[in-house]
Amino acid sequence: xxxxxxxxxxxxxAIPDLQMHFGGDMHGLDQVAAVYPLRINPYYLDLIRHAxxxxxxxxxxxxxxxxxxxxxxxxxxxxxxxxxxxxxHKYPDRVLFLVSNQCAMFCRFCxxxxxxxxxxxxITDELIDRGIDYIRNHPAIREVLVSGxxxxxxxxxxxxxxxxxxxxxxxxxxxxxxxxVPCTLPMRVTDKLVHLLKKHxxxxxxxxxxxxxEITPESEEACRRLADAGIPLGSQxxxxxxxxxxxxxxxxxxxxxLRIRVKPxxxxxxxxxxxxxxxxxxxxxxxxxxRGLYGHLSGLAVPTFALDAPGGRGKIPLxxxxxxxxxxxxxxxxxxxxxxxxxxxxxxx
Ligand SMILES: *Cc1c(COP(=O)(O)O)cnc(C)c1O
Ligand code: SF4
Numbered sequence: 001x002x003x004x005x006x007x008x009x010x011x012x013x014a015i016p017d018l019q020m021h022f023g024g025d026m027h028g029l030d031q032v033a034a035v036y037p038l039r040i041n042p043y044y045l046d047l048i049r050h051a052x053x054x055x056x057x058x059x060x061x062x063x064x065x066x067x068x069x070x071x072x073x074x075x076x077x078x079x080x081x082x083x084x085x086x087x088x089h090k091y092p093d094r095v096l097f098l099v100s101n102q103c104a105m106f107c108r109f110c111x112x113x114x115x116x117x118x119x120x121x122x123i124t125d126e127l128i129d130r131g132i133d134y135i136r137n138h139p140a141i142r143e144v145l146v147s148g149x150x151x152x153x154x155x156x157x158x159x160x161x162x163x164x165x166x167x168x169x170x171x172x173x174x175x176x177x178x179x180x181v182p183c184t185l186p187m188r189v190t191d192k193l194v195h196l197l198k199k200h201x202x203x204x205x206x207x208x209x210x211x212x213x214e215i216t217p218e219s220e221e222a223c224r225r226l227a228d229a230g231i232p233l234g235s236q237x238x239x240x241x242x243x244x245x246x247x248x249x250x251x252x253x254x255x256x257x258l259r260i261r262v263k264p265x266x267x268x269x270x271x272x273x274x275x276x277x278x279x280x281x282x283x284x285x286x287x288x289x290x291r292g293l294y295g296h297l298s299g300l301a302v303p304t305f306a307l308d309a310p311g312g313r314g315k316i317p318l319x320x321x322x323x324x325x326x327x328x329x330x331x332x333x334x335x336x337x338x339x340x341x342x343x344x345x346x347x348x349x
Contacts, residue, residue: 004188006155008104011041018060022051036275037117039106044184047213054211054243058107065108065275073114075272077312086123086131090312093142097131097161098125099147104185109240109279111271111308116149123149139171147178156196163200167210168296178236182262183209186222198229206234206265210244212252220260227261234265237303238348239286240279241270247292254293254301258349264303269318271308283307283318291320295335 012018015030015038040048040059048055078088078096087095088134101121106113114122122175135141144166153158166172177197181188182205197203205226211217227233235257239245244253254264270280290305306315325331330342 002190004185004190007043007187008041008185011039011105012045013037013039015061021045022060024051028063029061032063032065036061036065036108036113039103039117041104041185043187043218044105047216049213053213054249055213057243058109058210058240059105060108062108062278064278068275068277071272071274071277072310073274075310076111077199077310078112078309081312084130084134085127087134087268089138089141090314092140094145095101095138095141095143096145096147097135098148099128099131099343100154101241102153103148103150104153104181104188107180107271109238109273109276110147111273111276113275121149128162132162132169135166135172136169141171143174143176144172145176145178145330150179150181151177152179152181152193156193159193160196160199163197163203167200174202174204175200176206178206178208180208182207182219182222182226182233183214186216186218189222189225191225194225196227197226197231201230204232204234206236208236208238209253209257209262210240212235212249212256215253215256215260223260223262233262235262235303236266236268237264238268238270238279239281239289239305241281243279245285245289247289250289251293251297254297254303258298258301264301266315267303267305269305269307274309287318287320290318291335294320294329333348 012021014032018038019026038061044055044059048059081088081090081256083089086098088098101116101123103116106117110116135144146162152206163175166175223233227257228275237253244250257264268287269283270276286305293302308315323330323332324339328343329344332340332346334340334343
């Protein structure tokens with residue numbers, strides 16, 4: 001067993017162990033964990049400072065997960081958009097390829113919480129081969145997003161085999177891995193892993209940090225190794241009520257990501273996934289946060305605020321309104337709220 005596997009093996013997966021660690025009343029939470037599995041590895045557990053803090057909320061089951069009767073289980077209609085198992089084909093030029101049903105921790109807000117870590121997500125070598133065949137037979141696919149679960153929880157050998165098979169398809173130009181490991185189990189990013197990943201360029205990794213307290217010397221080191229191997233890093237952050245839904249937290253997070261060489265890519269409006277309704281924030285709150293980023297922070301630190309449209313209709317960018325009036329003179333406000341104009345036609349002088 002590798003060191004990271006030993007750490008993962010010592011994860012808390014049962015409510016009584018969680019209760020022993022934190023104390024407090026966890027009555028009834030075993031019912032939640034029976035539906036949506038619990039896993040908090042010792043590394044992430046150490047980052048939680050006290051019950052109810054932003055990292056706790058991401059990791060510890062909540063009775064509201066079972067009380068949610070508003071949201072659909074599969075809001076993005078991934079079932080309908082799946083031509084063969086493990087493939088979600090929504091956009092013409094890229095597909096999602098779900099190769100792992102395990103994660104370094106099970107996030108309570110996960111969009112695929114109905115599947116991840118449960119027997120409902122069955123992944124076999126044969127199904128992976130069928131997915132690769134599908135990609136080979138559809139040359140319009142230029143980019144493959146290898147995701148899950150977390151693909152970096154597979155063994156080095158399995159990761160290498162999947163990436164090698166994808167690289168053998170001439171129409172696949174870019175491979176993108178989605179992994180929360182740099183945040184939730186940074187010791188998984190071993191020199192050996194990085195060495196195998198960099199054989200498969202052009203390779204991008206989008207990771208997922210939600211709070212400045214997740215940025216530690218360990219996660220910084222994981223990102224440094226990946227970036228030094230020439231892998232561009234992005235972050236897909238989710239806006240979560242009580243976790244990061246205030247301007248100061250998001251500003252600090254975006255700046256810190258840039259410092260550890262991770263480009264903020266998306267800031268997601270929370271999906272309508274069943275069991276996660278208590279994390280949702282109003283879209284307006286996200287737009288207000290974005291207004292506090294544009295111009296105030298380096299453009300490199302500003303993500304695209306996006307909503308993944310229900311029913312699998314794709315990601316919609318949401319931008320605060322700066323234009324006040326379209327016409328011969330465009331009237332708009334700048335990042336400080338000052339009104340400015342720009343002559344569209346006629347003699348500007
Ligand atoms: C999010 C997503 C993608 C990637 O979209 P980008 O905007 O390129 O990041 C691709 N396929 C599916 C099914 C997705 O949900
Ligand atoms: S790491 Fe990603 S896929 Fe895994 S539980 Fe968290 S959000 Fe879901």
